[in-house]
Amino acid sequence: MAYLLARVENFPRFDGESLTAKPVMGYGQSGKPPHEVHNFSLSSDGFIYGYLPKEGGGDLARLGGHRGATEVSGVTVIFISSGALCGYYRNATVFSIPVRHPDGLMAGESEIYCRVRVAPEDAYLIPADRRDYVMQPKPAGMFPVLYGENGSPWVKWFENLATVSRQNIVNERKRRKWTKAVERSSKSREKALTKYGFKCECCGASYKDHVRAAMFEVHHKVPYSENFEARPLRVSDLAVLCANCHRMIHRMPDLADVKALKDYLVSD
Ligand SMILES: [Zn+2]
Ligand SMILES: [Zn+2]
Known part of the structure; x- marks a missing residue:
């Protein structure tokens, strides 16, 4: 080898x-x-x-x-x-x-x-x-x-x-699976929306009507390189993002950094 x-x-x-x-x-x-x-x-x-x-x-x-x-x-x-x-x-x-x-x-x-x-x-x-x-x-x-x-x-x-x-040792695939599960759970959705409201933390989009409220998703700000399995889920690990910003943040190198995406979007 x-x-x-x-x-x-x-x-x-x-x-x-x-x-x-x-x-x-x-x-x-x-x-x-x-x-x-x-x-x-x-x-x-x-x-x-x-x-x-x-x-x-x-x-x-x-x-x-x-x-x-x-x-x-x-x-x-x-x-x-x-x-x-x-x-x-x-x-x-x-x-x-x-x-x-x-x-x-x-x-x-x-x-x-x-x-x-x-x-x-x-x-x-x-x-x-x-x-x-x-x-x-x-x-x-x-x-x-x-x-x-x-x-x-x-x-x-x-x-x-x-x-x-x-x-x-953290396996990347396990970590990503865990993140997905957190983001899809209705419990974390309720937690995050109750705390942060129907407002995208990145672009600021905000709607309360039943139809447009569907655009909001829960993002799990994985604390990078922390031992995730030993860590209880906290509401401060979650962010509410619109579907667009959510998709974009998953292409950023640091999933935990909403501000970096915000800066990136206004940089050019
Ligand atoms: Zn947004
Ligand atoms: Zn996410």
Whole structure:
């Protein structure tokens, strides 16, 4: 099996504030979602696209690819942030040349290109409060990516973690299923509409008549990378949105950030 380990805090495109001028890509700035949000967001084609540091990851021969291969599948990609495991993909496809993000995501003026594609059921995220699995052994020096050789000590470290820490690892497909169930439940609808009224939190549309009230939906602001299964549902996790805004927010990298969508819609 092929392994690739990438340091997410070293993504050159997301390093500086100059690259995050547009609100939708305002990550890396204080209070904004961290890099891994990109790497665990579902795109409109049903896949998750991840980014690898520009300097590495494209040597497909080291991932078991044939000469001249443009992609290799079946790769385990491990993301390390601040020295600790923050998430991983199984069965990922790695491209030799970055592909365009299907939703045309931008970082400032630059288009975002992706090097890895994975199905949501094969994407695993460590909740932010559990990112204390420090990489062992600590690699010498700086590196953008590492290729796993058979028996690499860090591959052993990772596989051991993935086995013993299952309950602390969030599977993206499970998380999305759970969100859908919350949004469709009549109980959360009643809760949210009672608290926030028939008004879209994003565009401000507001109607009370029986016919137009049907446009309002409940959105579950999934606290990104929290351990959702251990968390009771709170009305503050819910938002009332019109059907249009609701559809749009599910294409945003951070589902919890209604304001980011609002800013995005007025940005151009
Ligand atoms: Zn709206
Ligand atoms: Zn929603």
